[in-house]
Amino acid sequence: MANGRATATHTLVSTSPPSLPESELTSPFQIADFRRFWVARLFSVLATSGMVVVLGYQLYDVARSQYGMGIKEAAFQLGLLGLVQFLPQFVLTPVSGLVADRFDRRLVTGLTMILDTLVALMLALATWFGALSLPLLFALAAAHGTSRVFIGPALSSIAPNIVPAPLMPRAVAINAMAWQIGSMGGPALAGVLFAAAPSAPYALSTVLLAIAATGALGIRRIPPPAENRHAHPLRQLAEGFRFVWHDRFLLGCVTLDLFAVLLGGATALLPVYARDILTIDGHAVGSYGLGAMRAMPGLGAALVAAFLSRRPVERDVGAKMLIAVGLFGAATVGFGLSRTFALSLLMLVLIGAADMISVFIRSTLIQLHTPDAVRGRVSAISGLAISCSNELGDMQSGVAAALLGATGAVVVGGIGAIVVTLAWAVGFPELRRARTFAAKYTS
Structure with missing residues (x-):
């Protein structure tokens, strides 16, 4: 590394060929x-998105x-849940990126x-036996956050190792479909199951996560980049942050x-909208409405x-990404x-x-502008930013709702997103x- 940038080129794809010649894929x-x-990806998101919705509703x-x-x-407790x-994520992200670059x-x-x-199973049992409390819910939420911090960088870094670079934009979109189908189906299914039996969503999440783990372990072995095997861990941690900092x-x-x-x-405050703001025929939309809102x-x-x-x-691609983020803010104000x-x-x-357009473009650009040797660490840093925006965003929403009310918090936040887009x-x-999506690092 020199001046925070890679001095050598790196391959975007694995050394083992796919089942068909690359030219025929x-x-x-x-x-x-x-x-x-x-x-x-699909089963893990189905499981965790539904689990998180029920966890927030139960805590509230x-x-x-x-x-x-x-x-x-x-509502402030929902903010604390995000924190x-x-x-x-904040404490372990550097470690998780290093693990993704040094191990399979x-x-x-x-x-x-x-x-x-195991977290999903414990939530199912605690709900079944009526043993829920705020300390228990916060503790299991922290355990869930710990697992996510290691899943994110490792899973995100796998695709460029198994997919040829010309197919990466399609792979990113298809991968995003799995995430979004899970994000849509998980909350909706969880809302219906919760109304029938509060422990059912967690039981389903337990099964889905077990299947997801089996799928991940079924992928062929992915050896870490050779240059990472013997490098000093602390130096590697610094290299990852330095690489991102110096690449504007x-x-x-x-x-x-x-x-x-x-x-x-606005998602952290959806339980408030479901229980106390939005109604149908004079009745709060409740858990059914919450599941529908989280699915939309x-x-x-x-x-x-x-x-x-x-x-x-x-x-x-860059201009379209910025426009999409601005539309995201405008739709938030409307909600x-x-x-x-x-x-x-x-x-x-x-x-x-709007968020999907932004995520698709940003994810593809990051994957194709990052060498394989630091991809885990860059994915971890990107994941930390996403976690900051989601979990700290939940905290910000909870605090803002305590000061401004739920409506004021959502509207002011949407306006803020538009201002950020213009500033960037x-x-x-x-x-x-x-x-374009031209690859910066190729074989």
């Missing part, structure tokens, strides 16, 4: 390892019913998915998502991902102001669609000037 699904990878309900808290106090899930990535993914399986393009991609979603996230961003994103998997964005359940669902669909368009001209 037209879809990542023609690669057996990618199919296993996709199943692991326990705070209101068992602890006698008011709406603002209970509890973020702290393991599919093994790291599978083992940490097994840890998440990567820095702009990572921080755009960090600050836009940190301010514009996934629906919008899945529709866009399906389109992008067939017709990926190819031109003016915050809505008092009609159908309109609220539509705004959430638009939030998901000026401060990082490299982003708006990005024209």
Whole structure:
């Protein structure tokens, strides 16, 4: 490394060929390892997205019913839940990126998915036996956050090792479809199951996570890059941060998502909208409505991902990413102001669609602008930014709701996301000037 940049070129693909000659491949699904990878992604997201929705709803309900808290106090507990899930990410992200670069990535993914399986099982048992409390829910949320911090960098770094670089844009879109289908189906299914039996969503998550772990472990062995095997761990940690810091393009991609979603996230307050704001025929939409609301961003994103998997964005990718983030903020404002359940669902669909365009472009650019030797660490840093935007965004939303009310928190956050987009368009001209997905590091 010199001046934070790689001085040698690195391959984006693995040394083991896919089942068909690379020239004959037209879809990542023609690669057996990618199919296993996709199943692991889909089932893990189905499980965890549903689990997180129920966890938030239960925590809010326990705070209101068992602890006698008011709406603002209970909303603040949702913010604390986000903080509890973020702290393991903040502390362990450098370690998780290093682990992904020094060890077999599919093994790291599978083992940490097994840890998440145990968390889901404990939540199912605690719910079944009526043993829920705020300390227990916070502790299991922290354990879930710990498993996620290791799953993210390892799983994200696998795709470029098993998919040829020309198919990476399609692979990113198809991978995003798995994430979004899971994000859409998981909460909706969890909401229905929770109404039938509160422990059922966690039981299903336990089974799905076990299947996901099996899929990840079924991928062929991925040896770590040779240059990482004997390097000093502390030096490698510093190299990962230095690489991102000195590459303004990567820095702009990572921080755009960090600050836009940190301010514009509304999902942490959905339990408040479901229980105390949005109604149908004079009745609160409740857990059914919460499941539907949590599913709508996934629906919008899945529709866009399906389109992008067939017709990926190819031109003016940077400008389109910035526009999408601005639309994300505008739709957030619309959701915050809505008092009609159908309109609220539509705004959430638009939030998901805009976010999907941004995620697709940003993820592809980061993968193709990062050498394999540091991909785990860069993925970890990107994951930390996402965690900051999600979990700290939840904390910010909870605090803002305590001060401004839920509506004020969501509207002000959406406006903030629009301001961030404009600032990054000026401060990082490299982003708006990005024209194509040309790979920076090739074999």
